[in-house]
Structure formats: structure tokens, C-alpha cells
Amino acid sequence: MLKLQNFSIKDIFSNVDITFEEGKTYVVMGANGVGKSTLLHGIMGRPDLDTHGDVEFNGIDLTELETDERAKLGIFIGFQAPTSIPGLSNFQFIRQANNIKAIDLKENLDKFRDISTQLGLPEEWDKRNLNTDASGGEKKKNELIQMLMLDTKIAMLDEPDSGLDVDGIKSLIEKLSTWKNENNTLVVVTHYEKLIDGLNPDAVVLLKKDGVQIGDKSLADKIFSSGFENV
Amino acid sequence: MYKNLFAEVLLADPQKTDNYKLSELFEFTTETLLPGLLDDKNVVSYANVFEKPYIDNLKYLKQTGLPNPKSEQFNFSNLHKLYGLEIAPRTDRKSSYGDFEWVADKSNEMVIVDGTVLASNNISHNRSPSVTILDAITTNTSKQKEYIKYIKQMDNFTNTTYSLSPFVNIMVFPASSKQLYEKKPLTVNYLNELKENTLSSNTTMFDIQHNVSVKLKEKVRTSAGQMNYSIYILREGSKLEIDRTTKDKGGWSLFDSVFICHPNSELTIKSTNTGSQYTQENFYIQSSSGNKVEVIGRNNIHKGNDYHQFIHHISNDVDNYSNIDIKNVGNEYANTSFIGRYDVGSMSTNFNGTMNNQNLMLNKNTKMHTRPILDIKTKEIQCQHGCTISNINEHQKYYLQSRGVENIEEILIESFLC
Numbered sequence: 001m002l003k004l005q006n007f008s009i010k011d012i013f014s015n016v017d018i019t020f021e022e023g024k025t026y027v028v029m030g031a032n033g034v035g036k037s038t039l040l041h042g043i044m045g046r047p048d049l050d051t052h053g054d055v056e057f058n059g060i061d062l063t064e065l066e067t068d069e070r071a072k073l074g075i076f077i078g079f080q081a082p083t084s085i086p087g088l089s090n091f092q093f094i095r096q097a098n099n100i101k102a103i104d105l106k107e108n109l110d111k112f113r114d115i116s117t118q119l120g121l122p123e124e125w126d127k128r129n130l131n132t133d134a135s136g137g138e139k140k141k142n143e144l145i146q147m148l149m150l151d152t153k154i155a156m157l158d159e160p161d162s163g164l165d166v167d168g169i170k171s172l173i174e175k176l177s178t179w180k181n182e183n184n185t186l187v188v189v190t191h192y193e194k195l196i197d198g199l200n201p202d203a204v205v206l207l208k209k210d211g212v213q214i215g216d217k218s219l220a221d222k223i224f225s226s227g228f229e230n231v
Numbered sequence: 232m233y234k235n236l237f238a239e240v241l242l243a244d245p246q247k248t249d250n251y252k253l254s255e256l257f258e259f260t261t262e263t264l265l266p267g268l269l270d271d272k273n274v275v276s277y278a279n280v281f282e283k284p285y286i287d288n289l290k291y292l293k294q295t296g297l298p299n300p301k302s303e304q305f306n307f308s309n310l311h312k313l314y315g316l317e318i319a320p321r322t323d324r325k326s327s328y329g330d331f332e333w334v335a336d337k338s339n340e341m342v343i344v345d346g347t348v349l350a351s352n353n354i355s356h357n358r359s360p361s362v363t364i365l366d367a368i369t370t371n372t373s374k375q376k377e378y379i380k381y382i383k384q385m386d387n388f389t390n391t392t393y394s395l396s397p398f399v400n401i402m403v404f405p406a407s408s409k410q411l412y413e414k415k416p417l418t419v420n421y422l423n424e425l426k427e428n429t430l431s432s433n434t435t436m437f438d439i440q441h442n443v444s445v446k447l448k449e450k451v452r453t454s455a456g457q458m459n460y461s462i463y464i465l466r467e468g469s470k471l472e473i474d475r476t477t478k479d480k481g482g483w484s485l486f487d488s489v490f491i492c493h494p495n496s497e498l499t500i501k502s503t504n505t506g507s508q509y510t511q512e513n514f515y516i517q518s519s520s521g522n523k524v525e526v527i528g529r530n531n532i533h534k535g536n537d538y539h540q541f542i543h544h545i546s547n548d549v550d551n552y553s554n555i556d557i558k559n560v561g562n563e564y565a566n567t568s569f570i571g572r573y574d575v576g577s578m579s580t581n582f583n584g585t586m587n588n589q590n591l592m593l594n595k596n597t598k599m600h601t602r603p604i605l606d607i608k609t610k611e612i613q614c615q616h617g618c619t620i621s622n623i624n625e626h627q628k629y630y631l632q633s634r635g636v637e638n639i640e641e642i643l644i645e646s647f648l649c
Binding site for chain 1 (some may be wrong): 257417491625626627629631632633635636637638639642643645646647648649
């Protein structure tokens with residue numbers, strides 16, 4: 001369970017209170033520039049953000065923890081624009097992140113290749129440089145592979161649909177639905193109606209400059225029909 | 232022994248027991264520390280061995296002096312650090328394998344130390360089509376003279392090295408060796424494992440004959456001082472690949488490499504370097520026509536070390552290709568410089584050159600310099616350059632952190648140098 005209390009990020013938003021519970025799926029919506037991506041990065045502990053308030057994950061206070069320490073607790077952020085690192089292969093990256101030992105290498109590599117094939121990524125994707133010379137959609141699929149390969153307890157995905165084609169969206173929904181269970185949590189920032197329908201969220205969070213409004217899926221429907229101003 | 236003039240001739244007299252500084256050699260070139268060196272018994276006793284080249288070298292050195300930091304290729308160097316080093320006069324010298332007996336049982340391997348070549352048994356007996364080693368000066372002086380014409384004295388450290396070690400060690404890869412040393416590279420160790428403050432000087436020549444392919448694995452290790460001047464002759468249609476690693480063993484080194492590329496020859500240099508208390512590594516490449524040249528450098532310069540590089544590619548004929556790609560990582564208090572220069576003559580049409588130097592500066596106390604120089608005298612060429620100095624990319628760092636990766640700096644250095 002991830003709990004935010006009076007959570008603020010300087011110059012972005014203030015006084016956000018949300019609890020993301022285990023076993024549930026959340027969709028985060030909000031007007032452009034309101035701070036949806038920044039909210040996720042604030043939870044992840046991005047060093048340049050000036051955050052205030054309480055953040056607690058499964059009873060552990062995150063406020064003093066570094067980003068990598070938060071990641072090791074099982075918090076995963078899927079980047080809107082994943083960073084490229086030439087010279088580091090996609091699988092080596094996973095190997096470093098998971099600290100995979102030689103004895104487990106083959107098993108992990110097979111798993112990686114299975115997922116990348118299912119997502120329609122090119123052959124030898126494992127050897128390609130991390131997010132280098134990849135399309136927007138391929139980068140998003142790569143984020144999904146990382147999420148599935150790591151020991152993710154709460155996945156916070158920032159517009160995972162952007163750049164994906166029709167088949168890609170379908171694969172994304174399938175993968176997320178398969179991954180989702182009563183012990184993990186899914187938080188997705190998106191405005192894509194079909195993805196929201198596919199995920200069938202337990203709650204929709206509308207982020208505003210001065211807090212949040214939380215509702216069920218009908219809140220998303222209202223936003224789509226009336227716009228953010230009229231909700 | 233006859234070659235290490237620096238220790239045993241120039242500085243052994245008149246104060247045999249004192250240590251000397253390199254700056255004193257500089258003074259010698261201008262102030263004549265040893266009056267009468269050129270005409271009295273100090274040299275006469277060696278004359279039968281050294282003959283005219285040695286005298287000429289000393290005269291030349293005396294005229295030019297050591298390179299001045301204001302010279303183009305030493306603009307960013309840290310030469311004063313070198314001048315301050317104390318060098319002990321050598322009183323003993325081993326002409327046998329001594330500490331390098333291990334090389335005898337190796338295959339395709341040699342040690343070059345203090346002007347002497349010690350080769351593994353499988354190549355030291357000149358069995359055809361193996362490499363021919365011309366090291367015995369007393370029996371090969373005529374052959375030596377044939378090769379002397381390839382040595383061009385320049386306004387850099389090479390004239391110093393050659394003056395200290397004027398007779399070259401020559402390795403000839405005969406046409407009959409074809410790809411023998413491509414399949415199993417020749418390992419060349421430039422070693423000075425002597426006590427600190429000694430100096431080892433080597434002048435070496437590699438003659439790659441027509442249509443022969445050779446790979447050299449060069450290992451440069453020095454716990455004291457080392458000055459190398461190596462000339463590589465790439466005959467028509469030959470290929471040379473050099474994989475050079477230089478590791479810090481506590482000493483300092485100056486390594487000048489001259490490449491004379493005959494038509495349609497191919498040269499590839501891959502070098503890695505950790506730097507040292509002072510390292511200067513220079514490549515001078517002279518192209519004829521139809522040459523393909525690649526210089527790939529991946530250097531992780533350790534804390535407090537110096538590494539300075541000058542790469543000069545001269546192209547005076549048609550259809551030459553050149554790719555210079557150097558990446559340096561500078562750790563805390565490291566001091567690095569790169570100067571790359573293309574000289575493309577008016578007849579050198581279709582020259583295709585790319586020069587890149589990327590530098591990753593890990594600390595605010597690191598000093599890194601880069602300077603690309605392109606002197607082009609013809610229009611019909613393609614030439615580009617890019618030189619950057621940057622810090623660790625914070626986005627990349629955060630991305631790795633967000634996945635719980637440890638050793639982030641190490642990983643980013645590795646990926647940068649990849």
C-alpha cells in the first residue's frame with residue numbers, strides 16, 4: 001500500500017492525499033501541466049524535486065530513502081520518455097538491475113526473450129542498446145519488459161500507450177491484466193479511453209493544483225464528456 | 232650496454248652517484264653540461280658501435296631541445312611534472328633475459344626493454360616464415376642503415392628517444408608470413424620493471440611487407456620511466472591492427488608511434504590507457520593513397536593521472552579514409568588532453584575523415600582539454616569533427632537509480648567507453 005499525505009511538490013501541486021491499495025488498479029488523469037508525471041517521479045524520489053509531506057510504502061517511510069532504495073522496495077516507474085544509454089544493452093541493464101548471477105543467466109535471458117517476442121519486438125532485442133535507435137513504441141514496450149522482469153510491487157506507468165500501435169495497445173492491456181494480482185498495485189497515467197476501458201480501473205484519480213478528486217470509472221467518463229474544468 | 236645513452240653516457244658522467252632530472256637533459260641541450268661530448272673520448276669509445284647516426288642525433292637534439300609546452304602538440308600537457316622527476320643513473324644493465332626469462336617459453340611474444348628485444352623461442356630463431364628480428368647491431372649495421380632513412384626527426388619527444396636509443400630494433404614480417412600474425416597476434420611487451428627513477432628508451436621498427444596481415448598486441452607497463460619511438464612501415468596492400476593497452480604501474484611513459492602507410496594499406500589502432508603520473512601518447516600517420524586508417528581510443532584515466540595524446544594524420548595523395556574516435560574518462564584530479572590534426576594536401580582528393588573526441592569528466596577537480604585541427608588544402612573531400620566534454624548525464628543516472636541499479640558510475644563509464 002502506497003500512502004501519500006499532504007504530499008506537495010514545490011511549484012507544481014500541493015496537499016495531495018491518496019492511498020494506492022494492494023490489488024487495485026488506478027488511473028491518474030489531469031490537465032496538461034498539472035503535474036501527473038511529476039507526481040510519479042516525486043514518489044520515486046527524483047533528486048531534483050522539492051517534495052514535502054508524507055510518503056509511506058507498506059509501512060516504510062520513503063521520505064529519507066534514495067531513488068534506488070525505493071526501487072529495491074518494488075516501486076517501479078515507467079517513463080513517459082525513457083532515457084537512452086548507448087553502450088548498455090537492454091538485457092545487461094536488466095541483469096544489473098536484478099543483480100542476476102551467472103547461474104541464473106540463461107533462465108532470465110529466456111524469459112526476457114519470451115516477453116520481447118510476445119510484444120512483437122525485433123529479434124536480438126536483448127543485445128540492442130538501451131532505448132537507443134528505438135521507436136517511441138519500442139521504448140514503451142521496453143519499459144513493460146523491465147516492469148515484468150523486476151520484482152515490481154507497485155507499477156506507476158506514465159502514458160504507457162503513447163507511441164504504441166493498435167496491436168501494441170492490445171498487448172499492453174493483456175500483459176498488465178496478466179501481471180495484475182491481489183498482491184500488487186497498478187497506477188497508470190493516461191487519457192486514452194480504450195486503455196482505461198481495457199484496464200477497468202478500481203479508481204480514477206483527478207490531479208489538480210491543490211489536491212486530488214477520486215472517483216470510480218465514471219469520473220473518467222465525465223472528464224471525457226465534459227472536460228477537466230467542468231468535473 | 233650501448234643503447235641507454237641517457238643514463239650511461241649523458242648523465243653517468245661527471246656525477247655518477249647523483250640523481251638527475253629530465254630538465255637537466257634539457258639544460259644539456261642548451262647549456263652543454265658535458266663539454267666535448269661530441270668529440271672526445273666519451274663518444275669516441277662508442278663510435279664503432281654508434282657511428283654517425285648517434286652523433287647526428289645529439290647534434291640535432293642540442294639544436295632543438297626538448298619539446299616546449301607551447302608547441303602545438305604539447306599545448307595542454309603537463310610537462311613541468313615530467314621535468315621534476317628524478318632519474319637515477321644506471322650502473323648495471325642486463326643483456327640477457329634476466330627478469331624476463333618467462334618470455335622464452337611463450338609463443339609469438341617479445342619483451343622490449345632498454346633498447347633490447349627479448350623474444351620467445353618460437354620466433355627468435357628466424358624460422359621462415361616467422362618474423363625476422365634485426366637486433367644484433369654489430370652484425371646488422373648495413374641493414375640498420377637501410378632502415379634509418381625512415382626516421383624523420385621532429386620537434387617532439389621522438390628526437391629525444393632516438394637520441395637516447397639511436398639504433399633501432401627491427402622486426403620484419405616477410406611476405407611469406409601472410410596472415411600468420413593475424414591468426415595468432417604477436418604480443419609485444421614494453422616493460423620497465425626496474426626500480427623507480429630509471430629510464431628505459433626503445434627505438435623500434437616494424438616492417439609489414441607487401442600484402443601481409445599482422446595483429447600486434449602491445450602491452451605497455453612501466454614502474455619507472457619509459458620512452459618509446461616506434462615506426463611501423465605498412466607496405467603496399469598490407470594490414471596492421473594494433474591492440475595497445477597501457478596500464479599504470481607507477482611510472483611514466485612517452486610513446487611516439489609513426490606509421491608510414493604505403494598505397495592500399497590498412498591501419499587499425501585500438502588503444503586503452505589508464506594514464507600514469509605522466510603519459511604522452513602520440514600517433515603520426517603518413518598516408519600515401521588508398522589507405523584506410525582507424526584509431527579507436529578508450530581511455531579511463533585514473534585518479535590523479537596524466538594522459539596526453541596527439542594524433543596527426545597527414546594525407547598527400549588520393550582516396551584516403553580516416554576515422555579517429557577517442558573517448559576519455561577523467562577521474563578526480565586527472566589531467567587529459569587530446570589534440571587531433573588532419574593535414575590534407577592539395578592533391579589529396581576524396582579524403583574522407585571523421586575526428587571525434589568525447590570526454591567524460593567525473594569530478595570538478597578533473598582537467599580535460601580537446602582540440603581538433605583540420606588543415607585542408609583541397610575542396611574535394613569529406614571531413615567532419617566533433618569534440619565534447621561533459622559530466623555524468625543526470626537523466627541516465629536517475630534512470631538507472633529508478634531500477635535499483637548499483638555501481639551506477641561504473642556502468643555509465645563502461646557504456647560511455649563502449
